[in-house]
Amino acid sequence: xxxxxxxDAPLPPVAHLRLKALALLLFTAALIVGxxxxxxxxxxxxxxxxxxxxxxxxxxxxxxGMDMTFSGFPIGRxxxxxxxDDGSVHIAVDVARRxxxxxxxTSVFTxxxxxxxxxxxxxxxxxxxxxxLADGAERPVIRGDAGAxxxxxxxxxxxxxxxxxxxxxxxxxxxxxxxxxxxxxxxxNGPGGAMxxxxxxxxxxxxxxxxxxxxxxLLSESRALMARLDAMGAKADRQLFGQGADAGxxxxxxxxxxxxxxxxxxxxxxxTRVDAVLAEAQAVGRNARxxxxxxxxxxxxVEASVRKVEGLLNDINRKWPFARDxxxxxx
Amino acid sequence: MNAxxxxxxxxxxxxxxxxxxxxxxxxxxxxxxxxxxxxxxPSSWHRAQRSRMARQIVxxxxxxxxxxxxxxxxxxxxxxxxVVVTAQSYGLTRYALEMVVRVLVLELIPLTAALFVAMRxxxxxxxxxxxxxxxxxxxxxxxxxxDAVPRVVAGVYASVTLAALSCAVALVMAYIGVYGANxxxxxxxxRVFGQIFTPQITLVFALKTLFFSLAVALIPVAGGLHGxxxxxxxxxxxxxRMFAVLLLIEVVSLMGNYx
Numbered sequence: 001x002x003x004x005x006x007x008d009a010p011l012p013p014v015a016h017l018r019l020k021a022l023a024l025l026l027f028t029a030a031l032i033v034g035x036x037x038x039x040x041x042x043x044x045x046x047x048x049x050x051x052x053x054x055x056x057x058x059x060x061x062x063x064x065g066m067d068m069t070f071s072g073f074p075i076g077r078x079x080x081x082x083x084x085d086d087g088s089v090h091i092a093v094d095v096a097r098r099x100x101x102x103x104x105x106t107s108v109f110t111x112x113x114x115x116x117x118x119x120x121x122x123x124x125x126x127x128x129x130x131x132x133l134a135d136g137a138e139r140p141v142i143r144g145d146a147g148a149x150x151x152x153x154x155x156x157x158x159x160x161x162x163x164x165x166x167x168x169x170x171x172x173x174x175x176x177x178x179x180x181x182x183x184x185x186x187x188x189n190g191p192g193g194a195m196x197x198x199x200x201x202x203x204x205x206x207x208x209x210x211x212x213x214x215x216x217x218l219l220s221e222s223r224a225l226m227a228r229l230d231a232m233g234a235k236a237d238r239q240l241f242g243q244g245a246d247a248g249x250x251x252x253x254x255x256x257x258x259x260x261x262x263x264x265x266x267x268x269x270x271x272t273r274v275d276a277v278l279a280e281a282q283a284v285g286r287n288a289r290x291x292x293x294x295x296x297x298x299x300x301x302v303e304a305s306v307r308k309v310e311g312l313l314n315d316i317n318r319k320w321p322f323a324r325d326x327x328x329x330x331x
Numbered sequence: 332m333n334a335x336x337x338x339x340x341x342x343x344x345x346x347x348x349x350x351x352x353x354x355x356x357x358x359x360x361x362x363x364x365x366x367x368x369x370x371x372x373p374s375s376w377h378r379a380q381r382s383r384m385a386r387q388i389v390x391x392x393x394x395x396x397x398x399x400x401x402x403x404x405x406x407x408x409x410x411x412x413x414v415v416v417t418a419q420s421y422g423l424t425r426y427a428l429e430m431v432v433r434v435l436v437l438e439l440i441p442l443t444a445a446l447f448v449a450m451r452x453x454x455x456x457x458x459x460x461x462x463x464x465x466x467x468x469x470x471x472x473x474x475x476x477x478d479a480v481p482r483v484v485a486g487v488y489a490s491v492t493l494a495a496l497s498c499a500v501a502l503v504m505a506y507i508g509v510y511g512a513n514x515x516x517x518x519x520x521x522r523v524f525g526q527i528f529t530p531q532i533t534l535v536f537a538l539k540t541l542f543f544s545l546a547v548a549l550i551p552v553a554g555g556l557h558g559x560x561x562x563x564x565x566x567x568x569x570x571x572r573m574f575a576v577l578l579l580i581e582v583v584s585l586m587g588n589y590x
Contacts, residue, residue, distance in 0.1 A: 021385035024392060028488070031495040039533060042525030065526050074522055 044077055049094035050135040052076065054109055054121070056143055059089040061119030062111065068093050068121040075099035075123070091141070093121070104130035109141045306330065355557075355572065362553040363545070365475055366483045375476060387481035391452040392489040396496065399447050403497040404504050406443075407435055411508030428520065431505045432527050436498045437536055437588070442581060444493035445543035449573060453486040453551040457569055460555030479552050486548025494540045532588055539584040546576040 040046065043065075052068075059081050067074035076095035084090050095103060107125040114120070121141070133139075167174045187197050196205040242248025369375045411431050418427035460478055502524070510516035528536070554569025 017382070017386055017389060020389050020393065024389060024492070028492045028495065031492070031499060035495060035499065038521075039525070039528050042521045042528065044525065065529055067522065067526070074519075 044094065044096070047094075048097040049076075050097060050100050051079075052093045052095050052103070052133065053136070053138040054091040054093060054111070054141040055084075055138055056089050056091065056111055056141045057087075058143060059091060061113045062089075062091055062121070063118075066118070066121070068095070068109075068123060070099070070102045070123045070125070073099075075102060078121070090138075091121070101132055102128075103133040104128060105133060106130045107133060107139070109139055110144060111141045112144045302330075355553075355568065358557040359550055359553040359572070362475070362479065362483075362556065363549050366480050366549070369476055369480050370484070375480065380476075380481075383477070384481045384484055387485040388488050391448070391456075391482075391485040392492055395447065395451045395489070396493065399444070399493055400496055400500055403440060403443070404500050407440075407501040407504035408508055410435060410439075411505045415509055428505065428509050428523050429527060431509070432502070432524065435501045435505060437527075437532065438581075438585075440497045440501050441494045441536070441540045441543055442577065444497050445490050445547045445577060448486060448490040448493055448544075449547040449551065452489055453482065453547050454570065454573075456482045456486070457551030457553075457555030460552060464556065475556070479556055482552050483548045486552070487544040490544030490547055491540060494543070535584050535587040539580055542580045543577060546573055546580065550576060 062078060062081055064078055064081065066078050068076040068078070076093045076099070078091055079094045080090075080092040082090045082092070102125055103123060104125045104127065106127055107123055110122045110124070112120050112122065166172060169175070184197060188194055190196065192199075192202050192205040195208050196202055199205045199208070238246075238248070240249050242250065414431050414434075415424070415427045418424050418430070460482070463478070506516070506520050510520065550573040551569045554572070
């Protein structure tokens with residue numbers, strides 16, 4: 001700094017000073033104008049929009065300029081937030097015309113306030129074939145506030161802690177139950193042990209060994225009975241199936257069955273012969289019936305002959321005056 | 332300082348300090364109004380004065396334009412990268428871009444540009460004025476019209492130009508740092524930019540840049556015109572006042588933006 005030239009000394013000559021100064025001024029002006037234009041463009045000043053009014057009861061977290069998104073893409077900006085006469089909040093959103101086709105008459109709008117980050121306005125269109133949303137339409141907005149649930153959670157947690165305090169307090173049911181458990185454990189470790197706990201007292205518990213002794217005796221008797229039953233079964237087996245040289249009852253039964261089978265065959269043959277006899281008897285009967293038929297005709301002839309003879313005798317009797325016996329004897 | 336009489340009591344010393352402080356601030360305001368009046372009067376815009384002003388503007392702005400732009404580009408890229416990587420590690424990537432733009436463009440870059448112009452142009456210019464006054468070359472209205480006005484105008488112009496250019500470069504670097512060298516994220520970036528620069532923020536930003544440029548242009552020149560003689564001594568008081576004013580403007584702008 002000590003070697004700076006004196007101030008009255010002319011500044012070093014600058015080549016093309018006027019041109020450079022003009023270019024510098026133009027550059028600065030272009031920079032500032034360009035920044036302003038970009039800012040206006042970024043603020044949506046050159047964008048054709050349509051108005052959508054969202055009605056809610058609380059605009060906390062909503063700010064002018066914030067985005068309204070559809071599927072995560074910003075399609076509109078909040079322009080104004082007004083308090084209506086009925087106390088509701090009217091949030092005016094400018095939706096870009098080129099994005100407005102995503103909004104339909106059936107679209108749903110939500111205002112969600114998360115625990116971390118700002119409030120977001122989202123649009124959902126379930127049926128994209130519905131009629132498009134008109135300019136200036138008013139729609140209710142569904143509000144969801146994660147922070148609003150914190151007091152409820154805290155209240156629930158406080159209630160839970162109160163319950164825990166009640167449970168663990170002196171004289172509470174849990175303490176009484178633990179006392180009972182301790183008493184039970186002491187009785188389990190006592191002289192009667194678990195039997196005394198189960199039977200309700202020492203006197204009843206002392207009956208258990210007697211019962212066990214009786215049960216043991218019964219078991220031994222049952223075992224002897226089973227041994228005898230086994231012996232009886234062995235004898236029955238031996239008699240039925242034989243043992244050693246003794247063939248037992250079974251071969252005899254088998255032989256008897258064979259004999260019965262032979263008898264049955266013979267009876268079958270006898271019956272067959274009886275059938276033949278019967279057939280012959282039927283033939284005899286048929287002949288007898290034919291003979292009987294012939295006998296009828298013969299009888300008719302005989303009756304006719306007898307009647308003729310009777311007539312003849314009557315004639316003889318009339319003619320024969322000695323004989324008064326008019327009885328006729330049939331042949 | 333050696334010429335001043337030794338103060339006899341604490342109260343007198345305090346009174347003298349307060350008077351010096353008030354006189355110094357009054358001279359700054361006085362110079363500002365005089366420069367404004369001179370700029371608005373047609374007699375200050377004759378050919379020789381215009382030529383002098385153009386030469387001063389070119390001399391103050393052009394030599395530092397490229398270097399400062401490169402410096403800002405590097406600073407922006409590094410800061411953007413740091414913020415983006417940190418935000419990714421915490422799962423807050425969606426807020427990284429907004430934070431980068433707010434910190435760099437709204438707060439750091441205008442202050443850096445003003446300080447850079449002060450260090451490279453206006454403080455040396457004020458010291459030159461003080462040296463010239465020490466030599467008794469030009470005093471009074473001539474000094475203001477012929478020396479102060481071109482330097483003040485050049486200082487304001489350089490400060491505004493550097494702030495505008497460095498903000499534009501910082502915006503480009505922030506985009507590259509977040510999205511890479513492609514145009515895929517331009518729509519989302521523009522939307523975030525529009526959301527950050529609300530009318531209120533934009534107005535505060537413009538006023539802050541303007542007052543920064545006025546502070547770095549006026550205070551060193553006023554110190555050079557009216558301050559104590561001597562190279563280093565001339566700059567010290569002006570430098571302290573200038574930093575105080577820059578700090579005050581920054582605080583007020585922060586209050587305007589976030590309160």
